[in-house]
Amino acid sequence: MNGTTSPAMASGDFYMRTVNGGTPERITADEAVREVMKARMQREDQVHRVRWGAFDGAPVELVNAGDAYSASIDYHDVRGIVELRPATAAEAAMVVKPEAERHAPGDCVIVRGVYYQADTRTHHVLPEYVGEIVNWYGGHYNVRAVEPDEDGTTYGVRQCRVRELRPALAAGESHNMRPDLRTAVEASGLALGDLVEYNARAMSFPEGQRLVPGGRGYLRDVWASERGIAARVERVDGSSDAPPLDILRPVVAETEEHVRAEGPMVPWYAREGAPLVPGLNISHREFSELLEAQQRATNEVIAERAAAILTEAGHTTRGEGREGYRFLVNHLGVRLRAEYANGDTWPERMDAYRETLERRDWFAESGQGFDGAHLRVTPPAGGAEGIVMEGKHRRELLADPGNRARAWKFACKWIAETDHRRASGLPEEPTDEALTAAYAGCVKPPQRELYPLIRAEIAGWDANDGRPPADRR
Numbered sequence: 001m002n003g004t005t006s007p008a009m010a011s012g013d014f015y016m017r018t019v020n021g022g023t024p025e026r027i028t029a030d031e032a033v034r035e036v037m038k039a040r041m042q043r044e045d046q047v048h049r050v051r052w053g054a055f056d057g058a059p060v061e062l063v064n065a066g067d068a069y070s071a072s073i074d075y076h077d078v079r080g081i082v083e084l085r086p087a088t089a090a091e092a093a094m095v096v097k098p099e100a101e102r103h104a105p106g107d108c109v110i111v112r113g114v115y116y117q118a119d120t121r122t123h124h125v126l127p128e129y130v131g132e133i134v135n136w137y138g139g140h141y142n143v144r145a146v147e148p149d150e151d152g153t154t155y156g157v158r159q160c161r162v163r164e165l166r167p168a169l170a171a172g173e174s175h176n177m178r179p180d181l182r183t184a185v186e187a188s189g190l191a192l193g194d195l196v197e198y199n200a201r202a203m204s205f206p207e208g209q210r211l212v213p214g215g216r217g218y219l220r221d222v223w224a225s226e227r228g229i230a231a232r233v234e235r236v237d238g239s240s241d242a243p244p245l246d247i248l249r250p251v252v253a254e255t256e257e258h259v260r261a262e263g264p265m266v267p268w269y270a271r272e273g274a275p276l277v278p279g280l281n282i283s284h285r286e287f288s289e290l291l292e293a294q295q296r297a298t299n300e301v302i303a304e305r306a307a308a309i310l311t312e313a314g315h316t317t318r319g320e321g322r323e324g325y326r327f328l329v330n331h332l333g334v335r336l337r338a339e340y341a342n343g344d345t346w347p348e349r350m351d352a353y354r355e356t357l358e359r360r361d362w363f364a365e366s367g368q369g370f371d372g373a374h375l376r377v378t379p380p381a382g383g384a385e386g387i388v389m390e391g392k393h394r395r396e397l398l399a400d401p402g403n404r405a406r407a408w409k410f411a412c413k414w415i416a417e418t419d420h421r422r423a424s425g426l427p428e429e430p431t432d433e434a435l436t437a438a439y440a441g442c443v444k445p446p447q448r449e450l451y452p453l454i455r456a457e458i459a460g461w462d463a464n465d466g467r468p469p470a471d472r473r
Contacts, residue, residue: 014087020080020114020123022163026096032071032084036062039073057121078116080123099162100136107133108168108232110223111143111160115373119347128223130168130232130242131158141165146232146242168221168232181222184229188245194219196233196248215241216251296331297398298391300452303327303334305387306357306377313356318343319429325353328374335367335374345373394452403453410446411457414438430455 015032016024039060046059061074070085103109113126131143140159190196197216221232222245229245307317310325318324318339323346328335338349354364354375363378379387397403414430417438421427427434432451439445446454 014092015084016087016091018083018085019163021125022112022114022161023166024091025163026087026091026094035082035084036071036073039075076121078118080114080116099139102162103133103136103141103165103167105133105135108146108220108234109133109143109165110168110221110232111145111158111164112166113158113160113164128230130221131160131165181224181229184245185222188248190219190245190248190250192219192221195251197251198233198243198247198249201243201247215243217241219248292331293395293398294388294391296329297395298388299329299331299334301387301390301394302377302379303329305379305383306334306336306362309360309362310353310356315353315356317429323349325349327377334377336364336377337374347373350375393449397449398453403450406446407450407453407457410435410439410450410454414454414458430458 013029014026015029017027017032017035018024039062043060043062046057050059058076060076061072063072063074070083073082073084074080075082109131110128111131112128115124115126116122117124130146132146134142134144134157136142140161142157143160143165144157185191195216196219197214199214201214215233217233219231220234222229223232224230230242231245231248233241233243233248307325307327311317316322316324318326318341321341323340324338326337326339328337336350336353338346338353340346350366350373354366357364357375357377361380361382363380364375365378367374367376414435418428421438426437430451432448435451435454436445436448
């Protein structure tokens, strides 16, 4: 912009405002001119403060486009890069709904998230993915991912601003596709709306590769992701998937009614009569469930040992009204978050957690998921065998109905004494030390190996607003 505002810029009725390359928002020409003028005045103030050493950042940059009708503003702060251009005739004529009414629960959208790194004042565009609108709350949409992310957060829900979303096309809609994406679709011999199928595919996760089942459905959309060109497939069973475009193939000479009657494609190892796993005499489905249970039990042991290291170093867990660390555990991995009391990410404390674990020869790698930044935690190689064996022991305890029954009784005792502990100032979190103290007066206290099962039963109460779970009534 070079310090001036082009008179031509105010000649249109509407402008399109794009933030960090997201979905454009329509504004009036007067609003566009006001933003440019305010940015210009802010730049002049910052340049003056830089000369006197009162401002250590980069001043706002304003650049006129070649047509003199458009402008680009780089704020060098959380606002990022704002691009302004005249609206086309179609954009000027379209009806703009309030933000809360642009998407409805259940709508399928493409999410293009942007993460702001405050220490370097830079924005990072996250890989695009397919999501489903959950609801509108507090000025943003809650969006549930269709496919698990690379860190194993299955169907994670993320808060998204309107500019981070664009509709995923339904059947029969036109697509203003980028030229490179259109070329890729044409080269594949497919078209949006085609009935396609694809085989199971191997995907990389922190603990290694995992087989993701194949499927059959309708090609609805494509976009560029960090893994290449991804496709949104609306499967015949009503779910959605995001496989790579290059593994899709058309389904020939089959009608929609035939496909829906046949049902979703079932992996060979899950079909009736499939061969058993050699040496174990169990089906592949049972083996998959057994492997997943073992992986989760192992990761729970990893999380507990890492938590012990952090606690020994003086760090605390996050609780109600208290900041601290929190572990997220499933069968795919262990993630560690540092959070303020309100649940927001605490980046500076995350660095302290990493240093604490690395001093004990653990590994803590930075990652980014639907719920924000985290650390992927891995134990040292020397202790891996012991952790796996302990996880196996816990899994076998969990599979014993007698142990489940005992854990349920001890969990009921813990819940019944909640008010007493609160009045006495005793710990309310079921840590190993708190459980040992709570059951010290029992004729036959539970073994420490039973503590994870007791905590799981207590969590079932907590997740049901303090009432016993439905399967325990």
